[in-house]
Amino acid sequence: MNMARLAAMDATLAARMLNEVREATLAGQRARIAPRPVIEQSWGRMLRGGVDPDHDFRSGLLSGDEVRRRREESPLRQVLPVLRVGLLSVADAAQHIMVIADAEGRVLWREGSRRVLRKADGLGLQPGADWREDVVGTNGVGTPVVVRRPVQVFAGEHFVRSHTSWTCTGAPIIDPRDGRLIGVVDVSGPLETMHPATLAWVDSVAKLAEAHLREAHLASLERLRAVAAPALARLGGRALAVDRDGWAAAVTGMPYVRRIGLPASLSPGSRWLPALGSCTVEPLAGGWLLRVEDEPLATGTPRIVLDLLRPDRCALTVEAPAGSWSRELSPRHAELLFLLTEHRSGRGAAGLADDLFGDASRTVTVRAEMSRIRRYLGELLHHRPYRFHEDAEVEVLLPDDPRDLLPRSTGPAVTRRRAAAGGGPPLRP
The missing domain is CATH 1.10.10 (Arc Repressor Mutant, subunit A)
Known part of the structure; x- marks a missing residue:
């Protein structure tokens, strides 16, 4: 059964059916309608993890200073305009809110209908809140973090009972540079305000945000290439200029490589890199200059x-x-x-x-x-x-x-x- 379409036609009936499925399944009984696989699997994780469906647990909010620090350091900041243009105007008119959380499920931004924002306060869905799945149960922020794909959670599909009057749709945002999850964008509101196309809508805007990050990354590589060109022109032997994530901007004396793995703690000096062996690492504006040394690799058991x-x-x-x-x-x-x-x-x-x-x-x-x-x-x-x-x-x-x-x-x-x-x-x- 398409629950999104049913909810759009008769929200009360949809909510009642979902509650029946939830109560029967959590009691170990066979419901008339089986829960969707993504929801059933999430409920299984909650039960194994000891999350209490009848207890609205909320961890401490992050301080205002910590929320501001995370906002400043998050790559999500680069895509806020894209998310606002793509989601906020429609969400506000449809009595939804837009919620943006980091990869740890911490809410960093939320905007939209004032009436719905007040309801969100009652659920603890506010800046600095921890909405990981193993903290507050199945939801449109924490569950996409686990499964790494868009998820819509209708009313009684929420694991925690106090959330069953709410519906949320979240999509992960993946950093195109390294495939790392950087956060989740979510549209939330009362069940009766949701539309069958909400999942596709939110996912498409998340994909637009990822495309924006990809374009910004290509522009940064162009800037690094311009910085590195004079230095590479003076060098003999093998060398390449890479950004902080290992993406190559320019290469000399060796075949082109698109990307190499770099340790997170890379610093200037003589270093060993898995893809290149012994290298001299020098800082560049926006990246590193790697000069390959023709020396034998260190021996031992990795x-x-x-x-x-x-x-x-x-x-x-x-x-x-x-x-x-x-x-x-x-x-x-x-x-x-x-x-x-x-x-x-x-x-x-x-x-x-x-x-x-x-x-x-x-x-x-x-x-x-x-x-x-x-x-x-x-x-x-x-x-x-x-x-x-x-x-x-x-x-x-x-x-x-x-x-x-x-x-x-x-x-x-x-x-x-x-x-x-x-x-x-x-x-x-």
């Missing part, structure tokens, strides 16, 4: 740690003789690296395509993603077949409950792994 403990944030840490670094992973890269830990002897593109999509012919997508992974893992990841370096120690940190393993993944191999460990459907009797 250690690779794949951290899948948190369903909303996966990370990779490499501890090598020449230095250590960590990186937050996109959901797709987390899937692929997990699959390689399951196949230490190696896995070809066709096998990974079958694992991810149930279709061994989708090798082009797999090869493109593996190429991106090799940019930051360098020689620690071999190909033909894809596999970790034979001397590397590889450790995987898995969640306590197997149902929380890569919850966004629908890949057949990941699904089988969850089921084999006892992670079947979370709520069905």
Whole structure:
């Protein structure tokens, strides 16, 4: 049943049906209508995490100074005009509000209908509030952070009972430079004011915001290229100018590379980088000048740690003789690296395509993603077949409950792994 369309035609009936589904499912009974998969899975996470559906828990608000600091430092600040133009005028007229939260689910901005803003105050949906899913239950801010896709939560689909008169639609905003989640934009209001097209509307505006970030990034690379050109022209040997995220603006003495992996704590001096080996790192306005040194790499056993403990944030840490670094992973890269830990002897593109999509012919997508992974893992990841370096120690940190393993993944191999460990459907009797 299309609940969005039903809510638009008869909000009272929709709310009653959703409440029946919610009460039956949370009581371990089979409802007449099954909850949508994204909602059922979220409720399962809440029950396993001990969130009380009858208790409106709110953590302490951030101070005004901390909210202002986060606003100043957030890349979301760059897309505020896009979000306001795309959402705010319609939201205000339709008695909604626009809510913008950071990657941690902290509300940074909210604007829109004054009447709805007052209702939001009663729910604790205000600047500085923590709206992570594992704090306030299934909702249009915290749930998109976990599943990394747009989610609409109607009335009784909220896990916490006090939120069931509310409906919210949120879409994640992904930084195009590194695939990192930087926040969520949400449109919220009473159930009777929502429209079936709200989900597509909010998602399209989030995509416009990402396109704006992409254009701004390209402009910054052009500026860096102009700064680096005189220095590169004077150099012999291999060198490149990259921005703070490792995107190449200019290259000399070597084939062009689009991006290389950089440690978060990179500083000037002699450094070892997985993709290049030993380098001399010099600061540039807006980035770094990397001069490749033709020296042997430090010897020793590297250690690779794949951290899948948190369903909303996966990370990779490499501890090598020449230095250590960590990186937050996109959901797709987390899937692929997990699959390689399951196949230490190696896995070809066709096998990974079958694992991810149930279709061994989708090798082009797999090869493109593996190429991106090799940019930051360098020689620690071999190909033909894809596999970790034979001397590397590889450790995987898995969640306590197997149902929380890569919850966004629908890949057949990941699904089988969850089921084999006892992670079947979370709520069905």
